[in-house]
Amino acid sequence: MHKKLFIPGPVEVRPDVLEKMAKPMIGHRSKEASELQRRISDNLRKVFFTESEILLSTTSGSGLMEGAIRSCTAKRAAVFSVGAFGKRWYEMAIFNNVAADIFEVEMGKAVTPEMVDKELSTGKYDLVAVTHNETSTGVMNPIKEIGEVVKKYPEVVFIVDTVSSAAGTKIEVDNIGIDVCITSSQKALGLPPGLAVCTFSNKAKERAEKVPNRGFYLDLLSLYKYIQKKDYQYPSTPSIPHMYALDYQLNYILNEEGLENRFNRHLEMAKVVREWAKKYFELFPDENYLSNTLTTVKNSRGIDVSALNKELGKRGFQISNGYGSLKDKTFRIAHMADCKIEDINELLSNINDILGLE
Amino acid sequence: MHKKLFIPGPVEVRPDVLEKMAKPMIGHRSKEASELQRRISDNLRKVFFTESEILLSTTSGSGLMEGAIRSCTAKRAAVFSVGAFGKRWYEMAIFNNVAADIFEVEMGKAVTPEMVDKELSTGKYDLVAVTHNETSTGVMNPIKEIGEVVKKYPEVVFIVDTVSSAAGTKIEVDNIGIDVCITSSQKALGLPPGLAVCTFSNKAKERAEKVPNRGFYLDLLSLYKYIQKKDYQYPSTPSIPHMYALDYQLNYILNEEGLENRFNRHLEMAKVVREWAKKYFELFPDENYLSNTLTTVKNSRGIDVSALNKELGKRGFQISNGYGSLKDKTFRIAHMADCKIEDINELLSNINDILGLE
Numbered sequence: 001m002h003k004k005l006f007i008p009g010p011v012e013v014r015p016d017v018l019e020k021m022a023k024p025m026i027g028h029r030s031k032e033a034s035e036l037q038r039r040i041s042d043n044l045r046k047v048f049f050t051e052s053e054i055l056l057s058t059t060s061g062s063g064l065m066e067g068a069i070r071s072c073t074a075k076r077a078a079v080f081s082v083g084a085f086g087k088r089w090y091e092m093a094i095f096n097n098v099a100a101d102i103f104e105v106e107m108g109k110a111v112t113p114e115m116v117d118k119e120l121s122t123g124k125y126d127l128v129a130v131t132h133n134e135t136s137t138g139v140m141n142p143i144k145e146i147g148e149v150v151k152k153y154p155e156v157v158f159i160v161d162t163v164s165s166a167a168g169t170k171i172e173v174d175n176i177g178i179d180v181c182i183t184s185s186q187k188a189l190g191l192p193p194g195l196a197v198c199t200f201s202n203k204a205k206e207r208a209e210k211v212p213n214r215g216f217y218l219d220l221l222s223l224y225k226y227i228q229k230k231d232y233q234y235p236s237t238p239s240i241p242h243m244y245a246l247d248y249q250l251n252y253i254l255n256e257e258g259l260e261n262r263f264n265r266h267l268e269m270a271k272v273v274r275e276w277a278k279k280y281f282e283l284f285p286d287e288n289y290l291s292n293t294l295t296t297v298k299n300s301r302g303i304d305v306s307a308l309n310k311e312l313g314k315r316g317f318q319i320s321n322g323y324g325s326l327k328d329k330t331f332r333i334a335h336m337a338d339c340k341i342e343d344i345n346e347l348l349s350n351i352n353d354i355l356g357l358e
Numbered sequence: 359m360h361k362k363l364f365i366p367g368p369v370e371v372r373p374d375v376l377e378k379m380a381k382p383m384i385g386h387r388s389k390e391a392s393e394l395q396r397r398i399s400d401n402l403r404k405v406f407f408t409e410s411e412i413l414l415s416t417t418s419g420s421g422l423m424e425g426a427i428r429s430c431t432a433k434r435a436a437v438f439s440v441g442a443f444g445k446r447w448y449e450m451a452i453f454n455n456v457a458a459d460i461f462e463v464e465m466g467k468a469v470t471p472e473m474v475d476k477e478l479s480t481g482k483y484d485l486v487a488v489t490h491n492e493t494s495t496g497v498m499n500p501i502k503e504i505g506e507v508v509k510k511y512p513e514v515v516f517i518v519d520t521v522s523s524a525a526g527t528k529i530e531v532d533n534i535g536i537d538v539c540i541t542s543s544q545k546a547l548g549l550p551p552g553l554a555v556c557t558f559s560n561k562a563k564e565r566a567e568k569v570p571n572r573g574f575y576l577d578l579l580s581l582y583k584y585i586q587k588k589d590y591q592y593p594s595t596p597s598i599p600h601m602y603a604l605d606y607q608l609n610y611i612l613n614e615e616g617l618e619n620r621f622n623r624h625l626e627m628a629k630v631v632r633e634w635a636k637k638y639f640e641l642f643p644d645e646n647y648l649s650n651t652l653t654t655v656k657n658s659r660g661i662d663v664s665a666l667n668k669e670l671g672k673r674g675f676q677i678s679n680g681y682g683s684l685k686d687k688t689f690r691i692a693h694m695a696d697c698k699i700e701d702i703n704e705l706l707s708n709i710n711d712i713l714g715l716e
Contacts, residue, residue: 002382009595010383021379021599024360025368025550027676058552059417060594063575070573092574186595192383194416194552194597215428216450217421218575236418237367237544239552241379241599318385 003318006347008135008164008294010186010193011337017191017252020245028237029230036243037232043250044197047166047259048181050173052199055223058239061163061184064196066092067218068129068159068180071208073098075126078119080111080146083136084324085161089129097213101125107137107326108296110289113145120153126207127157133165136323138296138332139285140165147176157207163187167253168266168293168336179204180220185242188266188293190249190337195242200224266292269335269344276348280357284330293336296322298329303355305331311354317347361676364705366493366522366652368544368551369695375549375610378603386595387588394601395590401608402555405524405617406539408531410557413581416597419521419542422554424450425576426487426517426538429566431456433484436477438469438504441494442682443519447487455571459483465495465684466654468647471503478511484565485515491523494681496654496690497643498523505534515565521545525611526624526651526694537562538578543600546624546651548607548695553600558582624650627693627702634706638715642688651694654680656687661713663689669712675705 005012026032041054048054057064069077069092077100079090086104093100103119105111111130119125128150133140143160150158159180162171166181168188173181179201186193200220208214208221216222217236226235253262273295277283282298283290299305305321305328312318322330335344352358363370384390399412406412415422427435427450435458437448444462451458461477463469469488477483486508491498501518508516517538520529524539526546531539537559544551558578566572566579574580575594584593611620631653635641640656641648657663663679663686670677680688693702710716 003384005383005385007385010386010598013383015382018380018382022376024376025363025371025544026361027363027365027678028368028551030676059421059575060596062594063417066574088574095572095574095577097571184595186383192597192599193386193595194600213455214453215573215576216424216446216453217417218573219453236420237542237551238418239550239597239600240368241550241552242597318388320385 001316003313003316004343005318006334006339007318007320008187008332008334008336011190011334012339013190013192014338017245017249020248021192021241023241023244025240028234028240033240034232036247037234040243040247040250041232043254046254047250048171048173048199049175050181050199052173052201053224053227055198055200055220056234056238056243057196057218057223058194059196059218060193061161061182061196062088063218064182064198065089065161066096067220068182068198069093069127070096070098070218071211071214071220072157072159072180072204073100073127074207074210076100076124077127077129078103078125079129080116082109082111082131082139082141083107083134085135085163086131089131089161108139108285110139110286111141111146113142113149116146117149120149120156126155127159129159130161132160132162132171133291133293135164135294136326137285138291138294139289140291141289143171143178144176147178151177157204164336165291165293167262170263173199185246188336189246191242191245194239195246266336269339269341270295272341272344273333273335273348294332294334296330296332299331308351308354312350315350317350319347359674361671361674362701363676364692364697365676365678366545366690366692366694369548369692370697371548371550372696375603375607378606379550379599381599381602383598386592386598392590394605395592398601398605398608399590401612404612405608406529406531406557407533408557410531410559411582411585413556413558413578414592414596414601415554415576415581416552417554417576418551419519419540419554420446421576422540422556423447423519424454425578426540426556427451427485428454428456428576429569429572429578430515430517430538430562431458431485432565432568434458434482435485435487436461436483437487438474440467440469440489440497440499441465441492443493443521444489447489447519466497466643468497468644469499469504471500471507474504475507478507478514484513485517487517488519490518490520490529491649491651493522493652494684495643496649496652497647498649499647501529501536502534505536509535515562522694523649523651525620528621531557543604546694547604549600549603552597553604624694627697627699628653630699630702631691631693631706652690652692654688654690657689666709666712670708673708675708677705
């Protein structure tokens with residue numbers, strides 16, 4: 001039996017979107033391939049509220065995160081981490097010999113603009129990397145306020161991991177001043193995993209031009225240049241099925257559901273899960289910085305999360321255990337992509353039924 | 359109208375394979391995901407005639423090529439190039455600060471075992487990178503004979519790009535002594551683009567353990583370790599649709615068509631195209647090193663290849679122009695994946711008809 005996924009990626013994908021993955025192939029050097037990538041880019045600019053160029057990468061979100069921190073750090077990167085995916089930014093820098101420091105907060109807390117200001121004022125850094133929505137803790141960092149601080153330092157390139165939030169909550173890339181804003185297909189965009197996308201500002205481009213050791217496949221500047229030179233094509237062979245599905249889904253998001261409706265639906269689903277969590281358990285993250293796309297619930301009743309998930313599985317649902325050190329101490333319910341309030345209510349009433357809550 | 363692809367990737371994909379791309383998602387940390395990756399690995403070992411571990415990468419073949427040359431060169435890499443994709447190995451090394459030299463032959467010629475022996479005898483190199491089937495020229499390098507030479511130098515790791523040949527021609531990885539043998543989904547495996555795979559020997563693993571600067575996403579050792587630690591899972595979120603399709607297609611290749619039949623069919627198709635090319639044009643590559651999966655035809659009649667392709671397009675076919683500097687001087691017909699002799703004959707008779715050949 002298929003289990004409906006309420007995990008923070010891969011998400012449940014609509015059947016009409018899945019169908020697009022099965023369309024016959026076209027050549028990746030054809031006019032049709034250029035038109036496909038150009039249309040995707042134009043529509044993603046609307047999702048990200050940006051005039052920056054859009055880069056596609058046949059990788060998971062991690063591929064573009066690594067590409068961004070490596071391609072855009074000339075001096076030293078400051079990574080502000082609130083959990084597992086913040087730490088990943090830092091590892092990516094270190095594993096590529098990119099000079100970097102990590103500034104961490106307690107799990108469940110958010111990065112504050114003051115923290116960022118304090119570190120940038122030292123003049124040591126020319127890049128700031130932040131996770132917008134930390135998938136391990138369910139914290140949504142205040143990137144708008146952090147962006148205000150970063151704007152005070154014109155030398156600093158601002159790169160943001162919005163892997164588990166973009167297309168599920170409003171992120172005004174140009175207003176906030178984000179230079180590279182990264183997401184991937186299998187989260188709030190509502191596609192299968194296998195494709196990552198990012199915005200790429202002029203400032204990011206000019207920085208990358210000064211970084212000598214950017215590698216090949218994950219080099220953001222090379223992706224950018226290929227678009228200019230080859231009219232929206234990809235340097236090697238991209239995942240055409242994902243491009244078909246993304247093209248179709250962007251039309252749905254922008255022209256059928258509507259962006260604002262999509263963001264509101266995510267917030268409404270989040271509210272339902274938060275209320276439920278507060279009634280029967282506790283919320284894990286600081287309540288001022290709750291994610292709109294997933295809720296990390298503190299396992300205050302000490303339930304056996306694996307047993308719960310096993311029982312849910314028999315009923316056709318799947319939620320997530322806590323991440324890493326939070327395994328068993330928390331559990332996670334994702335409410336992103338094309339999931340509806342009714343789906344959430346159905347899931348929660350099944351959990352209540354299994355646990356004997358009322 | 360859909361054009362049947364006779365280009366060297368993406369190839370035409372069977373409808374039943376495409377259908378598998380549209381299956382509902384599963385969690386990438388589930389038992390089911392482990393079983394899927396383990397089954398794929400077991401079957402790919404048969405395709406590659408190896409007992410090495412199999413690594414999967416959600417990238418094009420280039421991603422794993424970069425990962426291999428970067429992860430496995432401790433001292434200096436010797437790249438033997440016969441065209442565009444040989445040059446790419448070298449660029450990948452240089453763009454990652456990996457010490458490397460490139461040894462090139464004239465376009466259309468093959469690498470000789472003597473060339474390799476001469477360079478390795480200097481003792482300067484601890485890695486050899488070779489393209490098996492050069493997609494730009496249609497040359498198939500004698501990797502078995504090159505492998506014999508490499509075996510004389512126990513320090514040397516042997517990495518081979520079999521992107522456009524694996525699963526279309528026999529490559530006995532363990533007998534030849536290949537440490538990392540790379541291919542990608544959209545060539546002779548007959549899937550859509552978006553996934554790359556490679557073999558990874560113990561020797562390659564031990565080498566990578568000594569290389570400090572391997573990056574994150576394309577680090578072969580990290581892919582390997584994750585398989586051991588997490589029972590055949592992937593460090594980030596892989597393209598599950600491609601894994602579904604590959605799993606299905608490997609069962610078809612091994613248990614329905616049969617490996618030897620598949621290799622023979624490729625050779626038969628190659629013979630038909632070569633005969634045709636010799637009758638009406640000339641073969642571009644050295645006749646001793648012809649590819650079994652694609653034929654590069656010398657444009658000895660000076661035809662307008664773009665006009666031919668446009669006309670073919672109206673009839674539902676697509677072939678390839680020459681690559682890079684060989685554009686217009688050559689054109690390429692791929693005969694790989696699940697294409698049949700009848701398809702090839704149909705294509706060739708349409709070309710004859712358009713060009714008025716008989």
